Amino acid sequence: xxxxxxxxxxxxxxxxxxxxxxxxxxxxxxxxxxxxxxxxxxxxxxxxxxxxxxxxxxxxxxxxxxxxxxxxxxxxxxxxxxxxxxxxxxxxxxxxxxxxxxxxxxxxxxxxxxxxxxxxxxxxxxxxxxxxxxxxxxxxxxxxxxxxxxxxxxxxxxxxxxxxxxxxxxxxxxxxxxxxxxxxxxxxxxxxxxxxxxxxxxxxxxxx
Numbered sequence: 021x022x023x024x025x026x027x028x029x030x031x032x033x034x035x036x037x038x039x040x041x042x043x044x045x046x047x048x049x050x051x052x053x054x055x056x057x058x059x060x061x062x063x064x065x066x067x068x069x070x071x072x073x074x075x076x077x078x079x080x081x082x083x084x085x086x087x088x089x090x091x092x093x094x095x096x097x098x099x100x101x102x103x104x105x106x107x108x109x110x111x112x113x114x115x116x117x118x119x120x121x122x123x124x125x126x127x128x129x130x131x132x133x134x135x136x137x138x139x140x141x142x143x144x145x146x147x148x149x150x151x152x153x154x155x156x157x158x159x160x161x162x163x164x165x166x167x168x169x170x171x172x173x174x175x176x177x178x179x180x181x182x183x184x185x186x187x188x189x190x191x192x193x194x195x196x197x198x199x200x201x202x203x204x205x206x207x208x209x210x211x212x213x214x215x216x217x218x219x220x221x222x223x224x225x226x227x228x
Contacts, residue, residue, distance in 0.1 A: 021097035024220045025125050025141050027132040029193055030148030031186045032077065032178075033155030033162070035205065036128040039148065044126055046214045050221065052122035054094070056129020058103050059087040064111040071110040077177075077185035079131040088137055090119075095141050097121045107167055123221055133193035143220050146213070147197035152183060154203070 026043075028036050037055070044051045061083050063071045074081065086103070093100040100119040103112045133139055133147070156178050163169040194200055201209060 021121050021123060023095050023097050023121065023123060023125060024143040024217070025091070025095060025127055026217055027138075027142045027145040028126065028128045028148070029130065029132040029146070029190070029197070030150060031152075031155050031190050032130065032182050033158035034148035034150040035158070036130075036148060039146070039205065039210075040126045040128040042210055043213060043217070046210065047124055047126075047217060050122065051124040051126055051217075052119070053126045053128070054102060054119070056082065056087065056127065056132060057107075058105045058117075059083050059090075060105045060110070062103075062112040064109075068109075074110070075181050075185070076110075077130075077181045079134060079189050082131065084135065088135070091127075091138060091141060094119060094121075094125055124217055130190055131193070133196040134189065139196060144199070144216065145197045146199045146201060147194045148205075149194065149200050149202050151203075152186075 028040050028043075030036055040053050040055075044053050059082050060076065061081060063074065066074075090100050090102060099121065102117045102119050104115070104117055105111075106113050127142075132142075133145055139145070156175075159178060159182070160171055160174045163174045164171060199213075
């Protein structure tokens with residue numbers, strides 16, 4: 021099986037997961053979704069206080085060796101075991117996910133274009149260029165709803181870690197992206213992206 025990896029990256033709150041899920045819905049059973057978030061390092065050996073003090077907006081928080089190994093297996097069209105991360109406890113859940121081969125794999129995450137070894141595997145890459153104030157509003161809404169955090173704690177983290185790390189590690193990735201998207205991202209944009217991904221698959225069928 022020829023596998024096309026489509027990387028979707030951008031800052032926290034830029035809409036990476038939103039975009040990946042909608043693309044997968046439109047592409048149907050030929051597409052699967054993998055999140056870089058599931059490759060955060062397991063911090064179960066640390067106390068809760070120590071876990072909470074970690075900077076999760078630094079790419080060093082990711083277990084890159086495992087991610088690259090898994091990505092290589094997915095690219096080869098082989099089954100893979102993907103960890104599942106629990107943001108509430110900052111640990112990996114007991115049962116990982118068994119990945120079965122798909123011809124189209126949508127990847128979403130903060131730093132997908134930083135690692136040259138990963139970039140070489142992508143057929144298409146997208147960077148979401150969303151203003152900081154919009155990303156902050158979305159992050160507050162998400163973390164309060166999904167991670168039971170207070171507005172004050174989210175704001176503190178955004179100013180202390182998220183935005184400085186964004187400027188240092190996330191924003192520079194734009195130069196590696198095939199496509200850069202600004203607001204608004206509506207049905208027309210989604211339709212064009214779906215057509216581009218389908219064209220990748222169509223070329224494979226013609227060659228085979």
